Amino acid sequence: MISVDQAREIVISQSKAHAGALSTVRLPLSHALGHILAQEIRTDREYPPFDRSTRDGYAVRASEATPGAKLRCTNEIKAGDFVSEALPPDACVQIMTGAAVPPSADAVVMIEFTSRASDIVTFDRPTQPGQNIVPRGSEARANQVALPAGIRLGFAELAIAAQVGAATVSCYQRPSVAILTSGDEVVPVTETPGPFHIRNSNSVSIAAQVEIAGATPVSLGNAADRVEDLSGKIELGLQHPILVLSGGVSMGKYDLVESVLKGFGAEFFFDAVAMRPGRPTVFGRCRNTLVFGLPGNPVSTMVTFRLFVTPAIDILAGASPRPLPLLEATLAAAISEKARLMHFLPAHLEWSLLAPQVTALTWQGSGDISALLRANCFLVVPADRLEIPAGERVSVLPRSDVL
Numbered sequence: 001m002i003s004v005d006q007a008r009e010i011v012i013s014q015s016k017a018h019a020g021a022l023s024t025v026r027l028p029l030s031h032a033l034g035h036i037l038a039q040e041i042r043t044d045r046e047y048p049p050f051d052r053s054t055r056d057g058y059a060v061r062a063s064e065a066t067p068g069a070k071l072r073c074t075n076e077i078k079a080g081d082f083v084s085e086a087l088p089p090d091a092c093v094q095i096m097t098g099a100a101v102p103p104s105a106d107a108v109v110m111i112e113f114t115s116r117a118s119d120i121v122t123f124d125r126p127t128q129p130g131q132n133i134v135p136r137g138s139e140a141r142a143n144q145v146a147l148p149a150g151i152r153l154g155f156a157e158l159a160i161a162a163q164v165g166a167a168t169v170s171c172y173q174r175p176s177v178a179i180l181t182s183g184d185e186v187v188p189v190t191e192t193p194g195p196f197h198i199r200n201s202n203s204v205s206i207a208a209q210v211e212i213a214g215a216t217p218v219s220l221g222n223a224a225d226r227v228e229d230l231s232g233k234i235e236l237g238l239q240h241p242i243l244v245l246s247g248g249v250s251m252g253k254y255d256l257v258e259s260v261l262k263g264f265g266a267e268f269f270f271d272a273v274a275m276r277p278g279r280p281t282v283f284g285r286c287r288n289t290l291v292f293g294l295p296g297n298p299v300s301t302m303v304t305f306r307l308f309v310t311p312a313i314d315i316l317a318g319a320s321p322r323p324l325p326l327l328e329a330t331l332a333a334a335i336s337e338k339a340r341l342m343h344f345l346p347a348h349l350e351w352s353l354l355a356p357q358v359t360a361l362t363w364q365g366s367g368d369i370s371a372l373l374r375a376n377c378f379l380v381v382p383a384d385r386l387e388i389p390a391g392e393r394v395s396v397l398p399r400s401d402v403l
């Protein structure tokens with residue numbers, strides 16, 4: 001059986017092979033958060049565009065502002081002002097943070113290192129040329145790449161786009177992800193379940209995970225464990241670049257997902273991963289769609305989505321696949337497992353001072369949603385570790401929606 005790492009590599013290489021030309025959409029910055037930039041954005045001018053003071057103080061000629069020197073303050077420059085006259089000899093001008101340093105001044109002295117009586121300013125310390133000034137063009141030249149194509153637009157990237165005047169940006173269209181759950185026992189959230197039915201929570205959690213990953217969820221509801229119903233709904237799902245199924249992938253008599261997909265001509269790249277929960281996960285390609293069959297237990301669905309569907313979404317969204325943002329934490333209480341599989345245990349991560357500590361939560365197997373209430377992460381137990389003592393450093397996969 002393949003490992004989690006091997007399975008992720010297969011997903012990444014198949015998704016790259018599958019990603020064709022991506023369509024683009026022009027978005028205002030207010031709607032572009034999380035989108036992938038489809039164009040390069042260049043600086044419109046030099047940055048900073050003028051010699052900028054980084055302090056409130058006095059603009060001086062460094063050679064004149066020596067310890068004990070007294071210079072006459074002849075002017076005041078606020079941020080946004082510009083003074084074109086050169087400094088007269090033995091003079092200084094008061095200047096604010098972010099203001100343009102006047103010609104012939106070559107340093108700014110912090111106000112804290114001066115004293116002032118009327119318009120005479122006395123300097124305490126030696127002054128170095130260039131101090132507290134960011135020279136024009138030192139952060140970026142004009143027409144230089146400010147944001148490369150393919151980058152994910154977070155708040156800092158949006159600020160850079162705004163700074164260089166890109167009010168709208170060309171982004172890749174988000175891929176649509178069809179979601180189909182299956183199971184005779186599953187009823188819609190809006191219906192009253194019979195005594196042996198369960199509500200369709202996976203449809204909701206998968207849609208949320210699709211959005212967090214940066215794609216558009218399209219819910220196809222639930223299919224009964226019958227070939228005709230599954231076939232009809234899978235057919236609809238195959239109109240999207242990614243189809244995520246939950247349930248029906250285990251070895252049970254009514255686990256029909258794989259055989260129905262085969263009927264559509266699907267090619268499978270794996271149908272089991274050495275992990276728990278999530279072992280019967282299926283990944284393949286059917287017509288023009290990447291298909292994921294995730295086990296139906298809610299925790300299995302969440303873990304396998306995070307590990308395997310997210311990188312496919314990254315690639316079809318026009319980005320590089322993001323690495324798993326694993327953290328290291330100290331294990332608070334010993335754990336022991338029976339199977340040599342990589343485990344992803346719902347766990348609680350907390351910080352005492354700056355050191356993260358993680359506790360595995362007791363849970364009733366992978367269907368236990370209530371254990372997830374306290375689970376802000378999954379504790380990763382390598383396949384070769386059956387026992388881990390308290391105090392050892394372990395890897396943790398944080399839940400990106402709550403941490």
Ligand code: AMP
Nearest residue numbers: 181183200201202247248250295296297
């Ligand atoms: P399966 O993978 O079909 O064998 O389902 C495994 C377990 O997950 C069963 O206990 C199901 O009742 C539960 N399950 C399956 N689908 C869903 C769903 N859409 N929402 C919540 N639980 C589900």
Ligand code: MG
Nearest residue numbers: 182183247248
């Ligand atoms: Mg089932």
